Structures are given as structure tokens and as C-alpha cells.
Amino acid sequence: MTLLVHGVVADHSVDTSAMGDIADVYTVSAGGIAALVSDVRDEPVLPSRAMMLRHANVLEAAAATTTVVPMRFGVAVPSRDALRDEFLHPAQAQLTEALSYLRGRSEWRLRGDYVENEAIRAVLANDRRAASLRGRRDTDAKMELGERIVQGVSGLRDRDTPEVLGHLREHVVELVSRDVTEPLACLDASLLVDDEGQEALERHVEQLAERFAPRLQLRLVGPLPPYSFAAMETTR
Known part of the structure; x- marks a missing residue:
């Protein structure tokens, strides 16, 4: 056994x-x-x-x-x-x-994902070339538009992720941010939070969700066991 x-x-x-x-x-x-x-x-x-x-x-x-x-x-x-x-x-x-x-601490998981139509709208508003390609039916234009949208979403991610996490750092003891791979994913982070600070964290995330809506949806889950901050293996 x-x-x-x-x-x-x-x-x-x-x-x-x-x-x-x-x-x-x-x-x-x-x-x-x-x-x-x-x-x-x-x-x-x-x-x-x-x-x-x-x-x-x-x-x-x-x-x-x-x-x-x-x-x-x-x-x-x-x-x-x-x-x-x-x-x-x-x-x-x-x-x-x-x-x-x-x-006296627990883990909370914060996930952020872009709403597709809103993210594309934001990309087109900041990329004249991409906006000019929209509606064209030739293959080259479609391919270039797709590439520029992917690059534009990546640019949104590079801007939004540090901004969201920067606002949260004062409310957490420790923060772990993971790389995301899904095209519309913005962030995936684990937060170690003092128990007495949980309500303040939830309120702050709600405020951030309102600030970044409708382009970005934030979801906070917890409290959880501290998987990201203490998970260990035996030396065997």
C-alpha cells in the first residue's frame, strides 16, 4: 500500500x-x-x-x-x-x-480575458492600417488584418496586465503572474492575501473590472489553499 x-x-x-x-x-x-x-x-x-x-x-x-x-x-x-x-x-x-x-492567509486566483468584439474594436481604433483592411475580401488583406489584430491584442495585453497587477500589489502579500497562451487571454495571476484584507481585495477588483469594461473581463476566485506559494514535493 x-x-x-x-x-x-x-x-x-x-x-x-x-x-x-x-x-x-x-x-x-x-x-x-x-x-x-x-x-x-x-x-x-x-x-x-x-x-x-x-x-x-x-x-x-x-x-x-x-x-x-x-x-x-x-x-x-x-x-x-x-x-x-x-x-x-x-x-x-x-x-x-x-x-x-x-x-492567516489564503490564495486568490485572478483571471482576465478580452471580449473579442471589444478587443478588435480597440485594435482598429489604434491601427489605421488594420482599419483600412477591414471589409476587404482578398486573401492577402485578410491575412494581414488577422496578423495585425493578433499583434494589437498582444499590445493591449502588454499594457493592461502590468496596469491591473500594479493596482493590486498594495492589497496582497505576494503575487505570481503566469504567461497566458489563449489568444484572448490577458492575465492569469495568483494572489496571496491576508484574511482581513479579502473584502478590500474583492472591492478593488470590482472597481478595476468596471474601469476596464467592456474590453476586459476580470474574474476573482477564492479563497483557495495556497497552491502557488507553498506547494512542495518530497525529496524522495
Whole structure:
């Protein structure tokens, strides 16, 4: 039997029997910290949708009552002794520090996407050449127009992303911004926020959403376990 490690909490800080419909989760303790684990039969643990959803559910249930340091999905060890000897004891100081840093804080996810028609309108308003190509039916004109629109949206992204995130930095403890790949995506960021600052953050994002509408839609999701700020793997 293999142990799947979900996260680490302070010892005795979570009652696994009260974690709703998440069965068979228990803790393995060492030196004042404890790993949230469940038993699986196979190793490696394959990232099925059901398994990854269960992993997230365990972390969210724990984060609702205590501070948790998430593990990345798929961290597995062969036994309780191996978990203590190869991970909890060697990483005790680091994990204890992480728990202290994350206490009273949670992650929020901010996503920004352009509304297609509004983004194109903004590009055409700032690119006379692109505007002149609109409506032409020849292949070369269509191709050039498409290229200029893609470049124009990229320019909007380069301008809007730092402006949005710049307005949020004073409301967060830490911020992680990811590269986006979808053509109409503007930004994808994770924010580490003090619990007492959550309402202020939500209000500020609402104000930014009004400011950038209708070209850009902002969506804020949270609170979440601090996946982007503390996710760790065993050294095994």
C-alpha cells in the first residue's frame, strides 16, 4: 500500500474525521507537524480527473479549518516511516516556517480575458492600417488584418496586465503572474492575501473590472489553499 501525500499541517490542527465526505484521510505526525495522507494501491499515482479532484477537495477541506502547505498531486511514499524519515523530519524547519508564513492567509486566483468584439474594436481604433483592411475580401488583406489584430491584442495585453497587477500589489502579500497562451487571454495571476484584507481585495477588483469594461473581463476566485506559494514535493 502506498501513501498519497496531500499536504502538511500543524500537528493536531485538523480533525480528519470531520472532513465531510472525504473518507480515509488521516495524518502522519513528526516533530509538531503532520502530513495529510490517504492510501492508494498503485504507484506511480496516475493523474486521473477523479484523483486530482479528490486531492483538491482534501486540501480545501483542510484549509477551511487550518493552515495547510499543499503538496503537488502525485507525491507518494511507500510507508509512514519513509514519510517521516525522508520528508517530514528533513523538511521540518522549512515546513514549520511555511506554516507560519501562510497562517492567516489564503490564495486568490485572478483571471482576465478580452471580449473579442471589444478587443478588435480597440485594435482598429489604434491601427489605421488594420482599419483600412477591414471589409476587404482578398486573401492577402485578410491575412494581414488577422496578423495585425493578433499583434494589437498582444499590445493591449502588454499594457493592461502590468496596469491591473500594479493596482493590486498594495492589497496582497505576494503575487505570481503566469504567461497566458489563449489568444484572448490577458492575465492569469495568483494572489496571496491576508484574511482581513479579502473584502478590500474583492472591492478593488470590482472597481478595476468596471474601469476596464467592456474590453476586459476580470474574474476573482477564492479563497483557495495556497497552491502557488507553498506547494512542495518530497525529496524522495
